[in-house]
Amino acid sequence: MTEERPPAKPTPCPICRKPSTADFRPFCSDRCQKIDLGRWLKGVYAIPTDEPAPGPGGGPAGGPGGEPEDER
Ligand SMILES: [Zn+2]
Numbered sequence: 001m002t003e004e005r006p007p008a009k010p011t012p013c014p015i016c017r018k019p020s021t022a023d024f025r026p027f028c029s030d031r032c033q034k035i036d037l038g039r040w041l042k043g044v045y046a047i048p049t050d051e052p053a054p055g056p057g058g059g060p061a062g063g064p065g066g067e068p069e070d071e072r
Contacts, residue, residue, distance in 0.1 A: 011020050015032035027033040 011026040012018065013020050013026065013028035013032050015027060015035050018028040018032075020026045020028050024030055024033050027036060
Protein backbone atom coordinates (compact mmCIF):
# COMPACT_ATOMS: atom_id res chain seq x y z
CA MET A 1 0.00 0.00 0.00
CA THR A 2 1.20 3.39 -0.81
CA GLU A 3 -0.01 6.35 1.01
CA GLU A 4 -0.66 9.23 -1.21
CA ARG A 5 -0.45 12.16 1.02
CA PRO A 6 -1.21 15.46 -0.57
CA PRO A 7 1.79 17.72 -0.67
CA ALA A 8 1.77 20.32 2.03
CA LYS A 9 0.22 23.40 0.64
CA PRO A 10 2.37 26.44 1.05
CA THR A 11 0.51 28.62 3.44
CA PRO A 12 0.21 32.10 2.07
CA CYS A 13 1.89 34.76 4.10
CA PRO A 14 -0.78 36.32 6.33
CA ILE A 15 0.84 39.68 5.81
CA CYS A 16 1.32 39.97 2.08
CA ARG A 17 -0.30 36.75 0.80
CA LYS A 18 2.85 35.57 -0.86
CA PRO A 19 3.80 31.91 -0.61
CA SER A 20 5.54 31.32 2.64
CA THR A 21 9.06 30.02 2.82
CA ALA A 22 10.30 27.18 4.95
CA ASP A 23 12.59 29.49 6.86
CA PHE A 24 9.93 31.94 7.89
CA ARG A 25 6.78 29.89 8.02
CA PRO A 26 4.06 30.87 7.96
CA PHE A 27 5.51 34.06 6.61
CA CYS A 28 7.39 34.73 3.42
CA SER A 29 10.24 36.61 4.95
CA ASP A 30 11.60 37.86 8.24
CA ARG A 31 10.17 41.22 7.36
CA CYS A 32 6.61 39.94 7.38
CA GLN A 33 7.44 37.91 10.45
CA LYS A 34 8.44 41.04 12.30
CA ILE A 35 5.41 42.88 11.05
CA ASP A 36 3.15 40.20 12.43
CA LEU A 37 5.09 40.10 15.66
CA GLY A 38 4.69 43.83 15.99
CA ARG A 39 0.95 43.57 15.45
CA TRP A 40 0.75 40.79 17.97
CA LEU A 41 2.63 42.76 20.58
CA LYS A 42 0.50 45.80 19.92
CA GLY A 43 -2.61 43.72 20.37
CA VAL A 44 -1.33 42.40 23.67
CA TYR A 45 -0.53 45.81 25.02
CA ALA A 46 -3.75 47.24 23.68
CA ILE A 47 -5.94 44.93 25.71
CA PRO A 48 -7.97 47.11 28.04
CA THR A 49 -8.13 45.87 31.59
CA ASP A 50 -10.67 46.81 34.18
CA GLU A 51 -8.35 45.91 36.97
CA PRO A 52 -6.03 48.68 38.09
CA ALA A 53 -2.45 47.82 37.44
CA PRO A 54 -0.64 47.30 40.71
CA GLY A 55 2.07 49.88 40.58
CA PRO A 56 5.22 49.66 42.65
CA GLY A 57 4.59 51.21 46.03
CA GLY A 58 1.16 52.37 44.97
CA GLY A 59 -1.05 50.02 46.90
CA PRO A 60 -4.57 51.04 47.82
CA ALA A 61 -4.38 52.40 51.35
CA GLY A 62 -7.48 52.88 53.44
CA GLY A 63 -9.76 51.05 51.06
CA PRO A 64 -13.10 49.53 51.99
CA GLY A 65 -12.65 46.79 54.52
CA GLY A 66 -9.30 48.17 55.56
CA GLU A 67 -8.11 48.95 59.05
CA PRO A 68 -10.56 50.89 61.22
CA GLU A 69 -9.28 54.37 61.81
CA ASP A 70 -12.04 55.67 64.08
CA GLU A 71 -10.23 54.50 67.16
CA ARG A 72 -8.85 57.40 69.14
ZN1 LIG B 1 4.92 38.23 3.43
